[in-house]
Amino acid sequence: MKADPKRVLTGAHYLDGDHAAAEGALAAGCTFVAGYPITPSTEVVERMAERFPRVGGVFIQMEDELGSMAAVVGAAWGGSKAMTVTSGPGFSLMMENIGLACMMEAPCVVVNVQRGGPSTGLPTLPGQADMMQAKWGSHGDYELIALSPNSPQECFWATIKAFNLSERFRVPVLVMMDECVGHMTEKVVIPEADQIELYPRRYTKLSPEEYLPFKTGKDLVPEMIKAGDGYKIHVTGLTHDERGYPVMTWEAQEKLVRRLIEKIRLFKDELVDVEEEQTDNADVVVVSYGISSRVSIPAIQKARKEGIKVGYLRLIIAWPFPEKKIYELAQKIKGFVVVEMNYGQMVLEVERATKGKTKTILVPHGGGWVHEPEDIYKAIKEAAK
Amino acid sequence: MEIIPAVTYTYLRSKKKFPNVWCAGCGIGIALGAIIRAIDNLKLDRNDVAMVSGIGCSSRMPVYVDFNTLHTTHGRALAFATGVKLANPKLKVIVITGDGDGLAIGGNHFIHTCRRNIDITTILINNSTYGMTGGQYSPTTPFMKIGTTAPYGNRERDFDICNLAKSAGATFVARGTVYHVTLLEKIVQQAILKKGFSLVEVISHCHTFYGRLNKEGTAVKMMEWQKEHAIPIQAAAKLPPEKLKDKFLIGTLWDVDFPEYCEEYDKVIAQFQVPPEDSEGKK
Numbered sequence: 291m292k293a294d295p296k297r298v299l300t301g302a303h304y305l306d307g308d309h310a311a312a313e314g315a316l317a318a319g320c321t322f323v324a325g326y327p328i329t330p331s332t333e334v335v336e337r338m339a340e341r342f343p344r345v346g347g348v349f350i351q352m353e354d355e356l357g358s359m360a361a362v363v364g365a366a367w368g369g370s371k372a373m374t375v376t377s378g379p380g381f382s383l384m385m386e387n388i389g390l391a392c393m394m395e396a397p398c399v400v401v402n403v404q405r406g407g408p409s410t411g412l413p414t415l416p417g418q419a420d421m422m423q424a425k426w427g428s429h430g431d432y433e434l435i436a437l438s439p440n441s442p443q444e445c446f447w448a449t450i451k452a453f454n455l456s457e458r459f460r461v462p463v464l465v466m467m468d469e470c471v472g473h474m475t476e477k478v479v480i481p482e483a484d485q486i487e488l489y490p491r492r493y494t495k496l497s498p499e500e501y502l503p504f505k506t507g508k509d510l511v512p513e514m515i516k517a518g519d520g521y522k523i524h525v526t527g528l529t530h531d532e533r534g535y536p537v538m539t540w541e542a543q544e545k546l547v548r549r550l551i552e553k554i555r556l557f558k559d560e561l562v563d564v565e566e567e568q569t570d571n572a573d574v575v576v577v578s579y580g581i582s583s584r585v586s587i588p589a590i591q592k593a594r595k596e597g598i599k600v601g602y603l604r605l606i607i608a609w610p611f612p613e614k615k616i617y618e619l620a621q622k623i624k625g626f627v628v629v630e631m632n633y634g635q636m637v638l639e640v641e642r643a644t645k646g647k648t649k650t651i652l653v654p655h656g657g658g659w660v661h662e663p664e665d666i667y668k669a670i671k672e673a674a675k
Numbered sequence: 676m677e678i679i680p681a682v683t684y685t686y687l688r689s690k691k692k693f694p695n696v697w698c699a700g701c702g703i704g705i706a707l708g709a710i711i712r713a714i715d716n717l718k719l720d721r722n723d724v725a726m727v728s729g730i731g732c733s734s735r736m737p738v739y740v741d742f743n744t745l746h747t748t749h750g751r752a753l754a755f756a757t758g759v760k761l762a763n764p765k766l767k768v769i770v771i772t773g774d775g776d777g778l779a780i781g782g783n784h785f786i787h788t789c790r791r792n793i794d795i796t797t798i799l800i801n802n803s804t805y806g807m808t809g810g811q812y813s814p815t816t817p818f819m820k821i822g823t824t825a826p827y828g829n830r831e832r833d834f835d836i837c838n839l840a841k842s843a844g845a846t847f848v849a850r851g852t853v854y855h856v857t858l859l860e861k862i863v864q865q866a867i868l869k870k871g872f873s874l875v876e877v878i879s880h881c882h883t884f885y886g887r888l889n890k891e892g893t894a895v896k897m898m899e900w901q902k903e904h905a906i907p908i909q910a911a912a913k914l915p916p917e918k919l920k921d922k923f924l925i926g927t928l929w930d931v932d933f934p935e936y937c938e939e940y941d942k943v944i945a946q947f948q949v950p951p952e953d954s955e956g957k958k
Contacts, residue, residue, distance in 0.1 A: 362758060517745070
């Protein structure tokens with residue numbers, strides 16, 4: 291299915307990442323946004339509030355982020371393609387209903403323009419320290435998908451991809467931007483609508499008598515309905531059976547949770563999305579994402595000039611983590627250098643995926659500013675030894 | 676002889692999801708009966724009814740009825756319902772909540788949904804305690820009453836739910852009890868018909884925990900208390916103040932008109948949407 295031309299702002303623009311993400315959402319067919327003002331993500335909701343009435347869609351400013359995320363899950367079951375947008379403190383409040391979205395299998399998108407933390411931290415300055423929270427932040431066991439764009443252009447595409455993946459897998463998909471990418475203004479080229487492929491909602495063709503809301507086929511993703519189209523089903527945050535009714539037994543728990551996990555894990559290979567450059571014959575591979583990937587480039591170039599074979603690997607999909615990719619490289623190289631704006635989050639995944647086959651060096655940063663390329667360069671030299 | 680079942684039975688998922696979780700003698704089932712009869716009287720298409728709830732004894736209600744039913748997180752039913760309603764405004768959205776769910780953890784959503792005046796009907800069943808977790812004190816436990824977390828008497832003041840809703844901007848506010856079932860059915864019906872945010876507080880009882888802890892007796896005794904302490908608002912106007920002491924009013928307490936949120940949003944769309952022939956989208 292192609293995007294609706296009415297919703298696609300075709301042309302070359304000069305946009306920041308926040309505005310580009312908003313345009314991506316519109317192109318993806320988003321019809322509902324609930325949000326609460328928070329720096330540095332507010333520009334996204336401001337643009338949606340202005341654009342939605344023009345092209346079709348509802349923006350509502352909720353009383354807090356607990357309510358925003360709850361409204362998004364409600365809108366998804368009401369038939370909308372729904373999104374919310376926030377930053378660290380709001381992301382923490384959304385964890386409750388991100389869990390509900392996982393349990394109710396409500397397709398939705400959450401954009402987190404990361405800032406420095408913990409707590410109120412650095413509202414106007416960048417951070418990349420919510421990466422583990424993105425994966426593990428809500429209680430209980432579940433799987434979801436998280437992307438991490440590194441330019442306004444990619445914010446546009448990542449948001450479309452997030453919607454497509456959320457419909458395909460019926461999970462919340464997180465777009466983990468950072469303040470630099472959110473507020474950086476660059477050229478963004480938006481293609482014609484017929485160049486944008488959308489994954490339609492998986493509405494059932496079964497009759498209300500035949501349909502079981504949480505029964506699945508081979509890909510473990512159930513077909514959906516929306517409230518009001520005649521199916522009169524029950525959805526709940528409680529552990530439930532295929533009918534959607536609560537069942538408080540370990541057997542029902544095992545069956546449900548296992549499926550929620552496996553519907554993503556079985557398709558992990560399909561969900562690898564990395565940008566790779568010169569990793570084939572590399573001695574050192576720099577792993578990074580978001581703004582840190584762009585800061586790594588001068589360091590990589592400097593090291594290459596000195597004859598060090600450095601590869602570049604950028605996570606576009608951070609969760610699920612591309613562990614197979616990392617393990618393949620780990621067997622061939624002298625070491626990984628992980629560049630991220632925190633004191634060690636995705637590096638733990640890199641280290642785990644290497645299974646001890648090579649060393650992993652972290653170039654940390656507390657946030658509020660980007661890395662010095664010199665620090666990255668030193669780590670590359672160290673890894674090349 | 677042909678036995679015609681009561682209308683309520685035809686709305687229940689009786690073959691799928693019974694028995695229910697409520698204690699024998701609980702008032703929530705009575706409230707459910709009144710809600711079903713109100714919906715039946717209004718001849719609403721059950722496909723068009725979405726019943727949304729949070730967490731707690733009253734919030735278990737939706738699973739038993741044959742509507743679109745959504746059982747969400749603790750306190751978030753109104754926020755969730757706001758999303759459902761905006762996504763599909765043709766739905767009659769009814770939120771079922773309790774005093775803990777709706778006023779403690781969900782208190783912020785409660786006042787803001789009243790203020791926003793979105794067309795949602797909220798039935799708040801007030802039993803003055805957290806029944807599902809075993810009788811802790813709630814925002815409506817009266818001063819000095821006992822809860823398992825207030826073993827020496829609750830030293831906090833309780834909310835007046837109807838006054839709270841009215842001050843927060845609800846356009847329709849009514850109070851009933853599970854004793855006065857006919858009145859309850861009538862006010863629920865009015866609340867559903869109201870274009871805008873409507874609140875019905877249903878005074879109920881938790882004899883299992885609150886009643887036992889406070890020595891208020893059986894379910895029947897607690898319903899007798901409701902009978903003796905509820906004064907219809909019309910009658911109250913004619914009574915001297917001393918006769919109203921320690922009593923509460925029942926009936927429609929507040930009914931005003933204010934622009935409804937979904938309709939207002941439609942006006943924004945009508946005014947600002949880009950006509951199909953306009954090429955603004957291609958600038």
